Amino acid sequence: MINILKGMKDRHSDDVKKYDFIMDTAKKIFSKYNFEKIITPILEETELFRRSVGDETDVVSKEMYDFIDKGGRSVTMRPEGTAGVVRAYLEAGFHKADPIVKWYYNGPMYRYEAPQKGRYREFHQVGTEVFGIRNPYLDAEIIKMGCDFLEELGIKDLTVELNSLGNVESRKRYINDLKDFMAQRFDKLSEDSKRRYEKNPLRALDSKDKGDQEQFKDAPKLYDYLDEESREYFEEMKKYLEIMGISYKENPKLVRGLDYYSDTVFEIKSDKLGAQSTVLAGGRYDRLLEIMGKVKIPGIGFAAGMERIAMLMDDSLIKEEKKGVYIIYFNETKEYFIKIADIMRQNNIKINFDYNPKSFNAQIKKANKINVEYVIILGEEEKDENIVTLKNFITGEQKKYSVDEVVNIIK
Known part of the structure; x- marks a missing residue:
């Protein structure tokens, strides 16, 4: 791996x-x-x-x-x-x-x-x-x-x-005096500050080394050179x-x-x-x-x-994202499910479902685990009548609606 x-x-x-x-x-x-x-x-x-x-x-x-x-x-x-x-x-x-x-x-x-x-x-x-x-x-x-x-x-x-x-001019004057200050206590500085003495002495002021911090307590202040x-x-x-x-x-x-x-x-x-x-x-x-x-x-x-x-x-x-709706369907109603799923997405409704649908109880259990608010049930009766059954998981209410009505309820 x-x-x-x-x-x-x-x-x-x-x-x-x-x-x-x-x-x-x-x-x-x-x-x-x-x-x-x-x-x-x-x-x-x-x-x-x-x-x-x-x-x-x-x-x-x-x-x-x-x-x-x-x-x-x-x-x-x-x-x-x-x-x-x-x-x-x-x-x-x-x-x-x-x-x-x-x-x-x-x-x-x-x-x-x-x-x-x-x-x-x-x-x-x-x-x-x-x-x-x-x-x-x-x-x-x-x-x-x-x-x-x-x-x-x-x-x-x-x-x-x-x-x-x-x-630039005031900083040059300051750096010259800072280097003189550092030279007077050079042996007490960290290796990083010694290296910065030549290339970048200003960075030594920002050292996290406690010994350096002690040495620089009385360092000249840049403000005085402005x-x-x-x-x-x-x-x-x-x-x-x-x-x-x-x-x-x-x-x-x-x-x-x-x-x-x-x-x-x-x-x-x-x-x-x-x-x-x-x-x-x-x-x-x-x-x-x-x-x-x-x-x-x-x-x-x-x-x-x-x-x-x-x-x-x-x-x-961070606001909790809407869990959307879970659609329960079966092999016999898969074509109807595809149509309903497309309508939901066109209306910006997030959907969850099982690509390989199992029993009704297994799908209800999965919907409950995801913690969705609504479940759409698409059985053969719903397919034949071109309707859907909508179950509200919070209230427990379950009722048949037209597709348009369901879209309005969920949105």
Whole structure:
């Protein structure tokens, strides 16, 4: 027997119901903010992620599913969603006509990392991207939309954490001082932080190592390095959040280590699973489109893992599907059954039945097990008179009706 690959998961029954509900909710909330859906390929040129995510990141250097295809091209199964959406935006030429675009997406992503609870090598994300607008109100609105989305799924008591990465110049000054700070205690840092010292020192601030966290308690704060424009932008964005009723806390160690990020970064967290964990995260990336397409178009977005959301959401919000109707028939009435089954489906009535009908009692027992509300009985008398017998399993009432009457009762 061939088994599923490590880090993958089959999804069926309740898992699928949850995923469908999550995406129905995403469409409902995001549409209110005038977002439209975009679908991009799972497979992209490897260079897309090298250029956008960066060679120095663990995602690109260690975790990507990349290979040479039959045409000799290096291709990669997407590890995240933003790069493909940016590529689609540039390739379609939106930046040349009407640069303002609001998109949301969902789908599977792939990273070769150690599987753990709620985290797989194939995982699903829902995300949003906005191109063409640089405005602190938009940043606040995106955070508000993320909160609306999670709360609509029953994930309450959310914590919003914020930081500002400022612009390129202020961040360079900060990184120089941060590296000096790290150099003074280099021997006490974890191996990961030592490695990040050269390639990506900002990411060291986000280390989960307890020793690192102790060392970085007195690290310089990026906010102190912001120029006037970046500081005003951040303060204005926070003001809009307050007007919208979104409580937040500033986290000076919240960073995005990639060069294209600027100004606003944020995470929305929940402690519903015990230790507080990030459910949704995002930020402004005003340099990404310049890096990828040499066009100066601002952008901002967020992404959320659907597996994590499925663990946190309120399952009771998913409405119980109607069980439909069970049709009892016999070999002698099979042709009449086919006609009735077709009429039910044409009227959007879900039907259950046995493809190999057994005795009446056996079929009644199966209908009871499925827990349907109605049973249609098609015997020879019903066939000859072109009627049906309808039994209400809840009240026990059983009566003969015309086909049209039954359709109206069940619908």
